[in-house]
Amino acid sequence: MIALTSVASERLAELTRLEGIYRNIPFEAIIKQDVLRMGLAFEDASLDGEFKAKDYFIFTFDHVPLADQKDTIRFKVPEEIRVRGGQFGLLPTIISVRINPGSPYVVRATETGPHLFLGSADLGSLDFPPIPSWYGRKTASGKLPGEVAPVIEWGYLIYITAFRNCQYFGKDEECAFCDINHNYRQQKHEGRPYTGVKSPEEIVEVLSWINETEAGDSARAYTITGGSVTSQLRGLSEVDFYLQYANAIESKFPKRWIGKIVTQAWEKSEIQKFKDAGIQIYHPNYEVWDAELFKKICPGKERYIGRDQWIRRILDSAEIMGPANVIPNFVGGVELSKPWGFKTIDEAVASTSEGLDFFMKHGIAPRFTTWCPEPFTTLTTMQEQESPPLEYFCKILTAWKETHERYSLPVPPGYGEPGPGKAVFSVSAFMDVIGYKGR
Numbered sequence: 001m002i003a004l005t006s007v008a009s010e011r012l013a014e015l016t017r018l019e020g021i022y023r024n025i026p027f028e029a030i031i032k033q034d035v036l037r038m039g040l041a042f043e044d045a046s047l048d049g050e051f052k053a054k055d056y057f058i059f060t061f062d063h064v065p066l067a068d069q070k071d072t073i074r075f076k077v078p079e080e081i082r083v084r085g086g087q088f089g090l091l092p093t094i095i096s097v098r099i100n101p102g103s104p105y106v107v108r109a110t111e112t113g114p115h116l117f118l119g120s121a122d123l124g125s126l127d128f129p130p131i132p133s134w135y136g137r138k139t140a141s142g143k144l145p146g147e148v149a150p151v152i153e154w155g156y157l158i159y160i161t162a163f164r165n166c167q168y169f170g171k172d173e174e175c176a177f178c179d180i181n182h183n184y185r186q187q188k189h190e191g192r193p194y195t196g197v198k199s200p201e202e203i204v205e206v207l208s209w210i211n212e213t214e215a216g217d218s219a220r221a222y223t224i225t226g227g228s229v230t231s232q233l234r235g236l237s238e239v240d241f242y243l244q245y246a247n248a249i250e251s252k253f254p255k256r257w258i259g260k261i262v263t264q265a266w267e268k269s270e271i272q273k274f275k276d277a278g279i280q281i282y283h284p285n286y287e288v289w290d291a292e293l294f295k296k297i298c299p300g301k302e303r304y305i306g307r308d309q310w311i312r313r314i315l316d317s318a319e320i321m322g323p324a325n326v327i328p329n330f331v332g333g334v335e336l337s338k339p340w341g342f343k344t345i346d347e348a349v350a351s352t353s354e355g356l357d358f359f360m361k362h363g364i365a366p367r368f369t370t371w372c373p374e375p376f377t378t379l380t381t382m383q384e385q386e387s388p389p390l391e392y393f394c395k396i397l398t399a400w401k402e403t404h405e406r407y408s409l410p411v412p413p414g415y416g417e418p419g420p421g422k423a424v425f426s427v428s429a430f431m432d433v434i435g436y437k438g439r
């Protein structure tokens with residue numbers, strides 16, 4: 001308790017210090033990044049009530065294995081929290097939940113409902129996401145919609161992990177930060193229904209319920225995603241495998257939602273197939289910008305496609321989709337991981353900012369997720385990892401915002417409203433900083 005209190009006071013001091021330096025990004029974004037990098041602990045009593053629980057939509061994004069989580073916590077925590085008010089007067093800020101029983105950020109029950117605490121500092125009252133009206137139904141095959149097509153981002157995004165494994169397998173191929181295969185194994189080990197390859201029919205079945213819901217339900221976009229296919233999956237190449245889901249959805253519900261797809265970087269002729277199917281946003285995620293780190297951290301992608309070809313294909317795909325509709329992801333902070341990563345924040349930010357400038361000058365705005373050193377990944381099994389320092393995230397958010405403004409790029413489509421108090425993207429604060437005027 002004493003140690004935790006001292007960690008909490010250090011965090012408060014660090015938040016205050018960084019708030020004074022990084023005046024062009026909202027304080028909400030700084031706190032959000034700190035909660036994402038450190039994870040959340042929950043008091044059992046804070047979890048009373050009805051809310052949408054964490055669906056484990058693709059990765060665990062937890063700091064501890066499922067098996068090590070208390071029964072009162074495992075599968076009981078909310079998908080996200082929305083914090084507001086508190087001693088800093090926070091605007092409503094949506095943050096993805098990453099379980100870490102040792103985190104100084106603790107969700108506690110109070111007389112007025114759950115609050116977020118950092119030591120004794122009350123950071124604000126919490127809402128947990130509502131359960132969508134259609135979550136009570138089951139598919140004809142007996143599956144729950146939260147398994148087939150869960151929603152995240154406070155209901156904005158329907159997340160369809162069509163293939164819950166990746167054919168990059170083992171430390172010589174899997175991306176070193178990625179726990180997709182380990183997550184699958186953990187979910188099965190805990191006895192959770194968790195479909196490895198989903199059928200287009202069951203996805204369309206769930207989407208038909210969402211389509212019927214009233215305007216109060218907030219889903220505006222869907223993402224088709226999953227692991228890479230290096231040979232074939234059910235007789236199909238990677239592009240054709242994921243294309244079947246796009247075709248099934250868009251032929252039934254043309255342009256009903258903003259359709260997004262995550263695959264590896266492919267040639268224009270393949271991307272044209274996605275576009276023709278009705279997909280509007282393409283995510284060829286490059287994960288880490290530095291060429292040497294890409295080789296080390298994404299060994300499968302390097303061997304099968306190669307970093308130079310990957311980058312070239314990102315640019316080429318803009319000719320098909322339009323530059324604003326190509327949104328490649330990088331894993332924020334993984335460039336500081338051990339043993340291969342940069343040794344200083346400034347080197348890491350310089351490298352990643354070079355990538356941001358490269359893409360944004362072509363009209364392509366990358367987004368980022370916040371690296372979580374999940375157990376069982378190549379990186380965490382090689383050596384103990386620390387979450388990247390908060391100052392890294394302050395600098396990369398500042399660089400992202402400045403570059404985005406310098407090239408006068410539009411708000412990335414498919415992410416809802418931008419800005420503090422409005423952003424729903426929950427795994428980094430890149431949407432929270434857009435349009436912020438400074439203080």
Ligand code: SF4
Pocket residue numbers: 165166167168173174175178179180226227228
């Ligand atoms: S390509 Fe890499 S990041 Fe994507 S699922 Fe496979 S291992 Fe994970």
